Amino acid sequence: MIPAVRKLYNEQFTPEQYQAFLAGIADDTGEAPAFRVAETPVFVPAALGNKLVQACEEIVDVLLRPDFKTITRDAIPASLKVPHENDHPHFIVIDFAVCKDAEDHLVPQLIELQGFPTMLAFQEVMARRFKTHFNIPAGLSNFFNGLDEAAYYQLLRDMIVGPFAPEEVILLEVKPEEQKTRIDFHSTEKNLGIKTVCLTELIQEGKQLYYIKDGVKTRIRRIYNRIIFDDLQHQAESLGAHVNLFQELDVEWITHPNWFYRISKYIMPFIHSDYVPKSWFLHELPVVPADLENYVLKPLFSFAGKGVLIDVTAADIDAIKDPENWILQHKVKYAPAIETPTGPAICEIRMIYIWQDGSARPILVHNLARISKGKMIGVGFNSQDTWVGGSCCFFETGDTK
Known part of the structure; x- marks a missing residue:
């Protein structure tokens, strides 16, 4: 979407670079992605980047309303409520379609938002590998708020591991090795030192939870939660014996499961912005x-x-x-904003926030992109196309020449 950068990238691209890029991702994470990764990142011009940030901050203002929990009291289905909800989510992801306004300017339009983590570790791997294998100008960045790779991972450690020993913190999912996002689980393990655990592997004693690590029963103090609880409810009968997560447990949630529902499309009618349909x-x-x-x-x-x-x-x-x-x-009408050698593509941009305990507001840290040439955006809909799939954005912050 930055014409000069896009033109040069397309001209310099080779299939060999792309294969080396994918091999580099596999080297870093221990496996190839289970979904299609696009041949290109998204180059976001400053004007669109500023609008994306403005839109996000207007949404954050709604989340900070003193009556937010009141207006979202019906957002959580009664059967999915989990005890001991905290004051705010630790992660927020906000998805925008890239569109055009009446003056033909690129603008974001909100598609979805969630109080839930995304591919936090893998997105850094992908961005770093794009920078390693392709010519990404110095005036572009995948980070926000002055972060770099080291500061970003330290922020994730502070947020997810916190004051506990890494062995006391787990990434929790249902059948993690069957999830298409498992490459992110592997990246999280590698960079944060925590273990991915299946729900069926949890051991309950009273209100305390344990898992087996290297043959030793180990206390779980904090759960980095990757389970979507309505999916869990649908699968529960087929899982066999497992801990009931809807009861009171002596464990911290990062982030608490209720926030997945409070911060969702449910709040769209409450948001008034030029960038929210x-x-x-x-x-x-x-x-x-x-x-x-x-x-x-x-x-x-x-x-x-x-x-x-x-x-x-x-x-x-x-x-x-x-x-x-x-x-x-x-x-929302997506704009065919990305020129590729095999035809124009549309995209969504996910803005990733982290909200630390004690902070007045969440902060913008990273991003994710999905590129498509079809009617649907999700990476699962693009298996037959090229120059489509999961990606990341590089935002214009300075001279891109």
């Missing part, structure tokens, strides 16, 4: 718009694009039996 809870919709072709219908308690109706009809709305669990959102 107008949204309504379906049961509060004053009138069904005549131009439904310009709207999408989203279930509140389904994630990763599941259940979204892109081509909405009045009959679809009439058929909804639980309108309080849906939002109608103005449709």
Whole structure:
């Protein structure tokens, strides 16, 4: 999206560089990604970068409302509430589509947000490997707020491991070796020294949790949580015996599971910004718009694009039996903003925040990108294309020549 940088990158790109890039990722993490990694990063010009930051900070202002927990009291399904919720999430990710306004300027439009971690360790690996194998100008950065690789990982250690010994902290997931994001688990283990543990491996004694590390039963003081609890609920019967995470347990959560639901598409109707599409809870919709072709219908308690109706009809709305669990959102039109050798592509940009205990506001630290040439953005929809998939952004911070 920075024309001169894009042109030079495309001209200098070779398939051999790309294969060396992928091999470098595998060397760093111990395995190849289980999803497609794009041939290119996203080069974000300063004007768009400033709008992305502005949009994020306007959303953070909503999260800081003194009545935030009140307005989101119905965001957590009763069956998914976990005890001992803390005051704020430790991680926030905010996803934007890259679009164009009426003046043909690139602008962000909010797609989704979550109080949940993302590929925090792997994104640094990917960005570093892009810089190693391709010509990324010095005036571009994948970090924010003055961070570099060393400071970023120290921040992650402070946030995730904190005052505990690394063996007292685990990354918790359901069947982690079956997850497409497992490359991030491996990167986290390597850089933070904590172990990835499957839910079925937990041992409960009273309110305390343990796991077996190197043959020794080890107390768990803190959980870096990567489980999405509605997914867990759907899988529970097939998992066999496992600890019930919905009970009171003597353990710290980073971040607490309830924040996945409080900070989600549920809060979109409360956010008023030029960069947030107008949204309504379906049961509060004053009138069904005549131009439904310009709207999408989203279930509140389904994630990763599941259940979204892109081509909405009045009959679809009439058929909804639980309108309080849906939002109608103005449709976002992605701009084919990335020129590639095999045709233009669209993208989403995820802005990654960390919120340390004791801090007044979360801080922006890193990013993630998804590039697509189809109707859907997720990396799972792009297996047949090239120059698409998971990626990262380099933001213009200085001279890019």
